[in-house]
Amino acid sequence: MQRGLKQGFPEIPVLQQQPDQGEVERTEFLAEFSTGKRSLGFAIMGGIFGEGIDYIGEKLVGTIIVGTGLPQVSLERELQRSAAEASGVHGFDSAYHYPGMTRVLQTAGRVIRSESDKGVIILIDSRFTAPFYRHLFPEHWQPLVCHNTPQLCGSLERFWGSS
Structure with missing residues (x-):
């Protein structure tokens, strides 16, 4: 995927979090995300770039x-799953679904940090259309299901065109 992005958009730097990044490499990675600069970064959900860093403005x-x-x-x-089921709660939800969705919401929350921020969150997984997940979305989200690339591109163009 990264190779295709580099070929299709050679003017946009593509960065990827590395497993053993030191402090210098982390700082260089974050420096690529400065106001007015277009960059695309791949990072691990819930990893070192997920918390404690404010991506202010744009x-x-x-x-x-x-x-x-x-x-x-x-x-x-x-063990959490078994304990939840023993108390009459759906164990898989308690041990897996809710912690997973918490991680998703924390990751999404990095985009909007103030009332003036505007951004896009793209969720790639058909499970997000299921009622279980949909009811966990924040009320202010305006979800739109896209079934193909042209539909996604059109939706993004309309969103950013309304800025």
Whole structure:
């Protein structure tokens, strides 16, 4: 995907978070997102760039979230699931769905930091259209389901054209 973006939009720097980035590399990565500069960055949802950093103004005008953020299966999660089910609560929701959606909402929340911010959040996963997830969206979200690239491009053009 990154190669296709570089070929299709060679004028836009494409950055990718690396697993063992040190402080210098993190600072350089973030410096690419300065006002007036167009950059595209790939980072891990819930990773080091997800919290504690304010992307003020137009430093971050959109995010694409791939997947529902479900945590990995682990002994701890399975114990949470079992405990929830024993108390009559849907265990998978408690141990996996809700923590995953919390991660998605935190990632999306990096885009809009003030009342004057405007941005786009693209959720790529058909599960987001299910009622379970839809009812967890913030009230101010205006979701639009796009089924193909031309429809998405048209929607983005209309959104940014209304600025």
